[in-house]
Structure formats: structure tokens, C-alpha cells
Amino acid sequence: MYPNPTSTSLSHLDYRWVFAASSLLSAWLIAIDPLINRDAIIYLRAADAYLQHGFAASQQEFGRPLLSICIALIHQWTGLPTLWAGQLITTLAYAVLCTGFVAVIHVLGGDRRIQLLGAIVVLSHPLLNHLRSSIMRDPIYWALLILAFRELLLYLRSPTLKYQFRWFSYIVLASLFRFEGLFFAALAPLAVLFTRNVDQRLRHCLHLLIPQLVAIGIAAAGIVLYRQGLGSDTNLFPAINQYLERLWAFPGQFAAMSQATGEAMLEFTALEDASIAVTAGLLAVLAINICRAITWPWVAVLVWGRLTGLLGRLRNDDVVLLRAHALIALLYLALFMLINRFMLERYSIQLVLFLLLYLPFLLGTLWNAGGWRKGLVILLLVGMSLDTVLTGDGxxxxxxxxxxxxxxxxxxxxxxxxxxxxxxxxxxxxxxxxxxxxxxxxxxxxxxxxxxxxxxxxxxxxxxxxxxxxxxxxxxxxxxxxxxxxxxxxxxxxxxxxxxxxxx
Structure with missing residues (x-):
């Protein structure tokens, strides 16, 4: 069993090498990918609008133009084309994500070998790397989410203002790039209530939660005032408004969908269970997308770890936080699936990242067992790496x-x-x-x-x-x-x- 010492008692990898490896990998995948992703056009057009007409024009092109503004500012400061500026931001976000991932493993109690395995896992993950040549908000959001999780782990070990402020900063920034960060801002502090080794759990929970709620309230008031200044007919966030409209209309739409499904699939008394069939079908689609996002080989390793009890070999309070973050991500994905009735694999990455944190410890156990198990670890890591560097959209x-x-x-x-x-x-x-x-x-x-x-x-x-x-x-x-x-x-x-x- 891993001793789970404090993060200061274990040496860590030189994070500069992880950062450099991620940057080189991004450069390679950008070079072999002939096309930028379609969503990138949205951000580039919003950046063009900002350069030509300012914030309001950019915001009309895309409701949450923070990434586009960053692209425009880098273009202004460096002279880089907006396309390259966007890819530079994505490259830096991935480098921070990979470095933060390894740093979290260090805090969880992983020695240098476990950290090295973690670096290979995150650097070789096919779906993560498939998006490296894209321009999108997601890598920035994932990086900030991982950094916020690390600060929360450190806060449990030493509940000081330093870690509280860092967690607050990272999770607020994450929410600015993707609004689902608000789920973690509002719910992650509640996980402190279920820890064992933290004194005055309620007080620490409130210390984390109240500033977030105040920030959310201030942001909401600012948005209302800004919208009033533009005119009451202005739709600042059409995508979010669409999600909310679907949420309010969900009961009626779900009833109609259940009735249609029942008439198409079921007979006699089974019609009464149409809602169960619809829910099961949607959740099955969600589960398949999550498994694909994890990749099936890593799903098999995680299932093996669960069956053998190895998933519980981390520090108890760390496991509480890790499971809480995974459940928050799963809650968001399930809600999204029920409302929108579709799921993209990349949306599942925020859940996948927390599940992948178990893998280095499981792979380390296999490696230490020696024999064919060590060969299996090598085969899995080499296979994932080759899938990453050789697969392109040529x-x-x-x-x-x-x-x-x-x-x-x-x-x-x-x-x-x-x-x-x-x-x-x-x-x-x-x-x-x-x-x-x-x-x-x-x-x-x-x-x-x-x-x-x-x-x-x-x-x-x-x-x-x-x-x-x-x-x-x-x-x-x-x-x-x-x-x-x-x-x-x-x-x-x-x-x-x-x-x-x-x-x-």
C-alpha cells in the first residue's frame, strides 16, 4: 500500500521537461494536421471583430469571447497571425494541463516513477491529443480545473488563505472560459464535509463556498447591468439561454419523447415503462461516450483496479475529493445529456481527467509485480503513444x-x-x-x-x-x-x- 506522505516529502519530476514534452507534441500534431477545427473559425471571427470594432462587436460574434480577446491581444503584441496566436494559446494550455496533472499525482503521494507514468498517460492519451491542433476553450478550462483541484488537495493538508485564494482564482478563471466550472465552484467545497482528517469541516467548507457564491452574485449583477446598457432585446449568451430554455421545457419534452418511444418500441403494459426505456437509452449513450473518451484499454485497467481494491489505496481525504470531482463532472454530463439528447466525447474529458489520475498508481502496481505485467504496462503505454503521434487527419x-x-x-x-x-x-x-x-x-x-x-x-x-x-x-x-x-x-x-x- 502506498504510504501517502505529504507532497513535500517526495521528490518530483522536473516539470520543465513535462512542459517541454507537451509543447513539442503539440507542435508535431499541429504540423501534421491539415485543417483547423470548425469551432476555431468562431473564435477567429470574434477575434477579428475585437480588433476592428472592440469588445461589444466581439461579444456579438460569440457570447463568451474571452479566448478570442486573448487571441487578438497576442496578435497585437507579437504580430502573430490570429490563427497562430490561437494555436499558441492551446499549446500553452496543454503544457499547463500536463504539468498540472503530474503535479497532482505528486500531491496524491506518487513517487517519481508514478509521476513519470502519469506524464506518459496524459501525454499519450489519444482523445486529449486529438484536440491539440484545435483552437478551443476546453484545454484552458481543463488546465485550470486540474490546477484548482491541486490547490484543494493542498488546502486539506494545510487550510491556509494561500491555498484558498489560489483555488478561488483558478476555479473563477475556469468558469469564465466554460460555464460548467460553476458546478465545481458551487459543489466542490461541499466535499470537505465528507473528509475525515480535517477539523471544523463546516467552517472550512464555508470558507471555500461563500467567496464563490459572492463572486457569482457580483458577476450576475454585472451581466444584468451590462445587458441593460445594450438594450433589453440583446441576447448576450444565446447558447446558455438555449440550454436554460431546454431545461425549463424538459418535463414536457421528456413526456412527449417517452410517448413516441413507447409507441415505436413497446406494446401493451410495457408502454407504462417508456420513460424508463428513454432514460436508460440516454444514460447508455452517455456511458459509451465516457468509455470512448477514457479509451477502452484504460477502461479495462480501471475496472481491474476497482475489482482488486487498488483504487482505494490513496489517502482517504484525497479519494473523497477525487470522487466528488468525478461525480460533479458526471452530474453535469448527465444533465447535459438529458436536456440536449446528444453527447460529444470531448465533453467527457473533464470527467476523464479525474479518472486518469488513478491510472499511474494502478500501472505502478502492475509494474512492481514484474513479469508479464510489466510487459503489459509497456505495451499499453507504447500503443497509446503510437496512436497519438501517428494518427492524423491527413x-x-x-x-x-x-x-x-x-x-x-x-x-x-x-x-x-x-x-x-x-x-x-x-x-x-x-x-x-x-x-x-x-x-x-x-x-x-x-x-x-x-x-x-x-x-x-x-x-x-x-x-x-x-x-x-x-x-x-x-x-x-x-x-x-x-x-x-x-x-x-x-x-x-x-x-x-x-x-x-x-x-x-
């Missing part, structure tokens, strides 16, 4: 090639219509963003009415396999011909077709 290179062709072979004043955000933004051609956002960048919506494309110079269309038939029909009906086609090496990814609408 089969999407055709989209970048089509974008470059448009930029290099069309007039700078030419107008285009497209259903692909990357082409719309990086081709640097005249493009109606308002209309495209209203069409949700869907091909069917774009070609449904001639006013959407007739007055454009070019159609630059991402044609997926399922869209080939309607696209061919559209061309025939309107007497149009493709002038260029850029296909993927993977037929499942589709192609980009270029059609000159105006006269050459």
Missing part, C-alpha cells in the same frame, strides 16, 4: 487544397457561397456569414433557394457521399458544371466541388 487535406486554389485562382473581390466554414474563412473571399449561419452551413439549405447562390461568383461545396445525388440533381436542374473537384484519399470523406456561377 484525409481532410483536400479541403485545404480547395481553399488554397480558390485563394490563388480567383479574383480577390470574388464572392463565394460554401457550406464549409474553413473555406469561407481562409479563402478570404467575399462571403455572407449571416446567411450561411442561418442556413447552418448545410448543403440542402444552401441550394434550396436560388437567392442563396445565384448572385455569387463561385460555389465551393463540400460534397459528402450522401450528398452526391442531390448535388448532381442541383447541377443538372440549373445547367451548371463543376470546374474543379478536390477529392479525399478516403472516399468516405467526400470531396470539394468548385462551380463558376458567373460568366468567366
Amino acid at each position: 484525409d481532410k487535406r483536400f479541403i485545404r487544397e480547395a481553399t488554397q486554389w480558390v485563394e490563388q485562382n480567383t479574383d480577390a473581390q470574388a464572392s463565394i457561397a460554401t457550406n464549409e466554414k474553413y473555406i469561407a474563412y481562409f479563402s478570404r473571399r467575399d462571403f455572407d456569414w449571416t446567411a450561411a449561419l442561418g442556413q447552418e452551413f448545410k448543403l440542402q439549405n444552401l441550394i434550396a433557394k436560388s437567392r442563396h447562390w445565384r448572385n455569387k461568383d463561385y460555389l465551393v461545396i463540400y460534397v459528402r457521399r450522401r450528398d452526391e445525388a442531390p448535388w448532381a440533381e442541383f447541377l443538372a436542374n440549373n445547367h451548371l458544371t463543376e470546374s474543379r473537384s478536390f477529392a479525399s484519399n478516403n472516399p468516405k470523406k467526400g470531396r470539394v466541388a468548385v462551380v463558376q456561377v458567373g460568366e468567366p
Whole structure:
């Protein structure tokens, strides 16, 4: 059993090496990825709006423009293109995340070998690394969440103002980037009530909780005043408002969904259990997405650790905090799933990070057992690492090639219509963003009415396999011909077709 000494009695890895390894890994994955993620376009456009017209314009492009403002400021200070500035922020966030992850393992009682295993685990995780070439708020949020968790662990060991202030700062910053941080701000302090080795648990819980509630109240009042200054019709946070509207409408929508599911799947008295079937189905989808986010090999290791009792070999109060944070993340994910009826694997990362903290200790136990178990640890870590460094999205290179062709072979004043955000933004051609956002960048919506494309110079269309038939029909009906086609090496990814609408 691990002795779980205090964090000061164990030596730690040189965090600079973890930081450097993460930065180099990000540079490699950015280099081999031909495309930036679609959400990045949102942040880049909001950064452009900030540079041109200030905060209000940026906030209208995206309700929570903190990342976009950071991108714009780095562009102003360094002269880096906004794309590179965004990727630099993501790279730094990942480096802090990986370093913080190893630092948490040190606080939990991991020796240098356990810390090294932890560094390899977080640096080689496929889903985490799949997002390294993206521009998004999530890595910043994850990094701040891990740092906040570390400060809470240290607060349990030494309940001083220093650790309380650091935890407060990190969790507030995390909430500014993603609002689900408020779940941790409001609920994580309650975990102190369930610890064993902390005196005056209620007092310490309130010391952590009350400043958060005050900050949330002040922020809410500030938002209300700012909204009143802009006008009562202004929708500052459309995405959050949509979630809240779905939450209020959830009882009625759930009843209707249960009735429809019952009529489609069940008969006779089983119709009474339709709500149970719907709930079970949604939770099953959630569970599958969480397992995929963890990755199945690590799921197997965690299950093995649970069955053998090794998950409980950490300090009791640390386990309480770790489980509490995992449960808070799971609560948010379950609520999101029930309201929105879909789940993305990357949303589960905030839960996955807390579960991954168990892995280095389990792998350390396997390693110490020697024999084939040591070989299994090597096989798992090497397999994960190879999956990270060798897997890319090269089969999407055709989209970048089509974008470059448009930029290099069309007039700078030419107008285009497209259903692909990357082409719309990086081709640097005249493009109606308002209309495209209203069409949700869907091909069917774009070609449904001639006013959407007739007055454009070019159609630059991402044609997926399922869209080939309607696209061919559209061309025939309107007497149009493709002038260029850029296909993927993977037929499942589709192609980009270029059609000159105006006269050459």
C-alpha cells in the first residue's frame, strides 16, 4: 500500500521537461494536421471583430469571447497571425494541463516513477491529443480545473488563505472560459464535509463556498447591468439561454419523447415503462461516450483496479475529493445529456481527467509485480503513444487544397457561397456569414433557394457521399458544371466541388 506522505516529502519530476514534452507534441500534431477545427473559425471571427470594432462587436460574434480577446491581444503584441496566436494559446494550455496533472499525482503521494507514468498517460492519451491542433476553450478550462483541484488537495493538508485564494482564482478563471466550472465552484467545497482528517469541516467548507457564491452574485449583477446598457432585446449568451430554455421545457419534452418511444418500441403494459426505456437509452449513450473518451484499454485497467481494491489505496481525504470531482463532472454530463439528447466525447474529458489520475498508481502496481505485467504496462503505454503521434487527419487535406486554389485562382473581390466554414474563412473571399449561419452551413439549405447562390461568383461545396445525388440533381436542374473537384484519399470523406456561377 502506498504510504501517502505529504507532497513535500517526495521528490518530483522536473516539470520543465513535462512542459517541454507537451509543447513539442503539440507542435508535431499541429504540423501534421491539415485543417483547423470548425469551432476555431468562431473564435477567429470574434477575434477579428475585437480588433476592428472592440469588445461589444466581439461579444456579438460569440457570447463568451474571452479566448478570442486573448487571441487578438497576442496578435497585437507579437504580430502573430490570429490563427497562430490561437494555436499558441492551446499549446500553452496543454503544457499547463500536463504539468498540472503530474503535479497532482505528486500531491496524491506518487513517487517519481508514478509521476513519470502519469506524464506518459496524459501525454499519450489519444482523445486529449486529438484536440491539440484545435483552437478551443476546453484545454484552458481543463488546465485550470486540474490546477484548482491541486490547490484543494493542498488546502486539506494545510487550510491556509494561500491555498484558498489560489483555488478561488483558478476555479473563477475556469468558469469564465466554460460555464460548467460553476458546478465545481458551487459543489466542490461541499466535499470537505465528507473528509475525515480535517477539523471544523463546516467552517472550512464555508470558507471555500461563500467567496464563490459572492463572486457569482457580483458577476450576475454585472451581466444584468451590462445587458441593460445594450438594450433589453440583446441576447448576450444565446447558447446558455438555449440550454436554460431546454431545461425549463424538459418535463414536457421528456413526456412527449417517452410517448413516441413507447409507441415505436413497446406494446401493451410495457408502454407504462417508456420513460424508463428513454432514460436508460440516454444514460447508455452517455456511458459509451465516457468509455470512448477514457479509451477502452484504460477502461479495462480501471475496472481491474476497482475489482482488486487498488483504487482505494490513496489517502482517504484525497479519494473523497477525487470522487466528488468525478461525480460533479458526471452530474453535469448527465444533465447535459438529458436536456440536449446528444453527447460529444470531448465533453467527457473533464470527467476523464479525474479518472486518469488513478491510472499511474494502478500501472505502478502492475509494474512492481514484474513479469508479464510489466510487459503489459509497456505495451499499453507504447500503443497509446503510437496512436497519438501517428494518427492524423491527413484525409481532410483536400479541403485545404480547395481553399488554397480558390485563394490563388480567383479574383480577390470574388464572392463565394460554401457550406464549409474553413473555406469561407481562409479563402478570404467575399462571403455572407449571416446567411450561411442561418442556413447552418448545410448543403440542402444552401441550394434550396436560388437567392442563396445565384448572385455569387463561385460555389465551393463540400460534397459528402450522401450528398452526391442531390448535388448532381442541383447541377443538372440549373445547367451548371463543376470546374474543379478536390477529392479525399478516403472516399468516405467526400470531396470539394468548385462551380463558376458567373460568366468567366
